[in-house]
Amino acid sequence: MASPSLMDNLFQRSLDDIIKGLRHQQSxxxxxxxxxxxxxRREIKTTDLQTKSxxxxxxxxxxxxxxxDMKDLNSGNEFEVFVxxxxxxxxFRLFEKYPDAARVxxxxxxxxxxxxxxxxxxxxxxxxxxxxxxxxxxYLPLAPEFxxxxxxxxxxxxxxxxxxxxxxxxxxxxxxxxxxVEPICDHLRKTGAKSMVFxxxxxVATSFTEYESAVKLAAVKIREFLLExxxxxxxxxxxxLSIMAPKHLWAVLENKDIVIQSLNDEDLNIKLESLCxxxxxxxxxxVVEICRVLVNYALKSDLEFCNEILGSILSTCCQNVYEIxxxxxxxxxxxxxMSRIPHCQKGEEIENQLIDIxxxxxxxxxxxxxVGHHLLIDPALLGNPYLHRMLSxxxxxxxxxxxxxxxxxxxxxxxxQPRTSLLPxxxxxxxxxxxxxxxxxxxxxxxxxKEDMTLEVSDLTSKGECSESSDLASAxxxxxxxxxxxxxxxxxxxxxxxxxxx
Amino acid sequence: xxKAVLVINTQGKPRLTKFYGFLTVExxxxxxxxxxxxxxxxxxxxxxxxxxxxxxxxDSRLVYKHYATLYFxxxxxxxxxxxxxxxxxxxxxxxxxxxxxxxxxxDIVFNYNKLHSILDEIISGGQVxxxxxxxxxxxxEEISKSESAxxxxxxxxxxxxxxxxx
Numbered sequence: 001m002a003s004p005s006l007m008d009n010l011f012q013r014s015l016d017d018i019i020k021g022l023r024h025q026q027s028x029x030x031x032x033x034x035x036x037x038x039x040x041r042r043e044i045k046t047t048d049l050q051t052k053s054x055x056x057x058x059x060x061x062x063x064x065x066x067x068x069d070m071k072d073l074n075s076g077n078e079f080e081v082f083v084x085x086x087x088x089x090x091x092f093r094l095f096e097k098y099p100d101a102a103r104v105x106x107x108x109x110x111x112x113x114x115x116x117x118x119x120x121x122x123x124x125x126x127x128x129x130x131x132x133x134x135x136x137x138x139y140l141p142l143a144p145e146f147x148x149x150x151x152x153x154x155x156x157x158x159x160x161x162x163x164x165x166x167x168x169x170x171x172x173x174x175x176x177x178x179x180x181v182e183p184i185c186d187h188l189r190k191t192g193a194k195s196m197v198f199x200x201x202x203x204v205a206t207s208f209t210e211y212e213s214a215v216k217l218a219a220v221k222i223r224e225f226l227l228e229x230x231x232x233x234x235x236x237x238x239x240x241l242s243i244m245a246p247k248h249l250w251a252v253l254e255n256k257d258i259v260i261q262s263l264n265d266e267d268l269n270i271k272l273e274s275l276c277x278x279x280x281x282x283x284x285x286x287v288v289e290i291c292r293v294l295v296n297y298a299l300k301s302d303l304e305f306c307n308e309i310l311g312s313i314l315s316t317c318c319q320n321v322y323e324i325x326x327x328x329x330x331x332x333x334x335x336x337x338m339s340r341i342p343h344c345q346k347g348e349e350i351e352n353q354l355i356d357i358x359x360x361x362x363x364x365x366x367x368x369x370x371v372g373h374h375l376l377i378d379p380a381l382l383g384n385p386y387l388h389r390m391l392s393x394x395x396x397x398x399x400x401x402x403x404x405x406x407x408x409x410x411x412x413x414x415x416x417q418p419r420t421s422l423l424p425x426x427x428x429x430x431x432x433x434x435x436x437x438x439x440x441x442x443x444x445x446x447x448x449x450k451e452d453m454t455l456e457v458s459d460l461t462s463k464g465e466c467s468e469s470s471d472l473a474s475a476x477x478x479x480x481x482x483x484x485x486x487x488x489x490x491x492x493x494x495x496x497x498x499x500x501x502x
Numbered sequence: 503x504x505k506a507v508l509v510i511n512t513q514g515k516p517r518l519t520k521f522y523g524f525l526t527v528e529x530x531x532x533x534x535x536x537x538x539x540x541x542x543x544x545x546x547x548x549x550x551x552x553x554x555x556x557x558x559x560x561d562s563r564l565v566y567k568h569y570a571t572l573y574f575x576x577x578x579x580x581x582x583x584x585x586x587x588x589x590x591x592x593x594x595x596x597x598x599x600x601x602x603x604x605x606x607x608x609d610i611v612f613n614y615n616k617l618h619s620i621l622d623e624i625i626s627g628g629q630v631x632x633x634x635x636x637x638x639x640x641x642x643e644e645i646s647k648s649e650s651a652x653x654x655x656x657x658x659x660x661x662x663x664x665x666x667x668x
Contacts, residue, residue, distance in 0.1 A: 119631070119632060119637070122630070122631075122633070123629060123631060126581075126629050126630060127629065129581050130503055130581050130629075133580070133581055156586075157586065157630070157633055160583045160586060161581075164580075164581060194585055195583050195584075195585035195586045195589065198583065198584070198585060199583050231547070231548055231549040232549045232550055232551070232584075232585070232588070234549070235549045235551060236584065236585070266545060266547070266548060267545070267548035267549050268548075269548070269549050269551055269552070269553065270548075270549065272553070
């Protein structure tokens with residue numbers, strides 16, 4: 001490249017000039033930019049402060065909009081504080097895109113760690129914080145430097161960044177964690193700044209979970225946050241608990257009362273955090289009680305939070321194929337209850353779960369049919385669009401497991417009632433198919449009973465093992481009727497689908 | 503790092519928008535609209551945080567403060583501390599107050615340049631540079647001093663546009 005001319009030296013382009021220039025260059029943008037970069041490269045090495053600042057300003061601007069290929073950024077002569085800080089800030093953006101450049105400038109950055117100027121230190125530590133979060137292992141060798149800052153610095157901004165760095169480094173090196181946990185606890189005990197307290201809590205809860213005394217101390221501080229009136233601190237206290245929850249559920253249980261109370265808070269953030277914590281506390285033994293409490297809150301809440309609660313209950317209960325549910329009869333009736341809550345918009349999920357449970361859990365089918373029957377005979381529910389999915393599930397279940405129904409004829413009438421015209425056609429399809437299944441079942445039962453009666457008349461010794469009721473009108477089907485006996489085409493659950501479904 | 507600094511008035515009009523990362527103009531406007539949508543439904547005495555994963559992507563947090571007719575909003579990721587960010591908003595507003603004497607929305611509307619210079623002293627490229635209001639004021643005063651000084655030297659203007667305007 002030709003040596004810089006007098007013209008280039010005398011006139012430095014300002015940021016405005018660059019912007020105007022860029023706007024005029026539609027097609028040759030990249031050449032324009034490379035020319036500008038060359039200029040900047042030269043300008044940044046000068047000792048003239050104004051030139052340097054303008055160069056940096058242009059660089060920052062360009063960096064935020066275009067990809068830049070820069071290498072000679074960190075020239076050693078930058079001792080002027082304002083300029084240096086900005087240079088460090090820009091350096092980070094370039095490291096993001098070109099990790100190789102990090103190696104080139106590394107030495108300079110590390111030197112800056114020893115700077116006594118807190119502003120420079122702040123910037124540099126900030127850069128290392130970002131870098132360490134992306135690639136912690138490469139910055140492990142700098143741990144002694146960070147340790148020195150951790151125990152020596154009094155500047156909260158710097159300390160917070162260093163804590164974040166250690167949160168990333170500690171999991172990689174247990175010996176490091178052992179050395180660092182004491183100074184962190186020290187800060188936690190002594191600091192007056194809430195931001196520091198919270199960062200210490202977060203660091204301990206994330207990366208120092210095996211250190212019981214540290215965790216206990218963090219739990220004490222969390223409780224202090226929870227008892228504050230300031231909603232920000234309360235929210236952060238709950239957030240801290242949710243970070244602790246996976247490995248230290250005892251801390252959450254200790255604060256159970258505050259957590260449940262917070263479900264009533266006027267701040268949605270706080271409510272949502274407490275909901276997560278409540279769900280974290282759910283286990284086989286307390287699921288019934290907790291769901292009862294939550295459903296009560298849901299009834300009193302607004303639309304958004306009500307559905308958050310219902311959604312949480314549904315997703316927690318169905319985890320690992322309904323691992324925590326021992327009493328499915330209770331759960332099925334809970335599902336029915338939830339679908340009748342005015343704000344409920346979780347009809348589809350409830351429908352899926354009802355059908356899923358019906359297919360998996362044989363013992364619950366009688367209860368399922370009972371609940372379904374109850375829903376189907378009520379004409380008022382047909383007018384409520386949010387309940388349609390629930391009704392669809394009820395119809396399917398009652399059709400599929402009609403043998404458990406106490407009153408199939410009433411069921412049939414419910415499925416065929418005139419108000420079903422209010423349902424969308426996809427659900428009416430389910431109703432019709434179920435109606436056929438029920439009808440078929442009724443007909444079969446009737447014929448079986450007829451056969452039995454003729455048999456009884458001709459042969460006084462009863463042959464039928466099945467205890468059929470002689471009341472033809474109600475056509476009661478015995479719950480434990482052996483499926484394969486007599487004229488009963490229901491040998492597989494798919495049998496009904498074949499003739500009617502096309 | 504800090505992802506964005508927004509100042510939006512209570513009617514939804516953005517007064518300052520600074521995004522520290524490349525985003526198309528349409529995307530920026532969409533983000534501003536979404537943020538305002540959630541913000542105006544917040545009650546008064548609640549916490550200053552907002553869940554914004556659905557707006558800004560994973561690992562995004564937002565703090566805001568309501569001063570008179572303006573919302574000051576900082577969006578950042580897990581490399582920043584929430585309470586420290588709240589403090590920083592305070593520092594920003596305090597600096598504006600020192601600069602403009604009882605700053606109000608109109609000051610911000612008519613002194614756009616100054617607002618940007620102040621912000622640039624606090625945050626650059628998404629990194630926090632300065633957290634002391636006095637220091638920032640010092641830097642801003644230096645800048646305005648050197649700007650007025652360079653304006654008075656009209657012999658050889660240092661900028662091309664200065665040269666062209668003669």
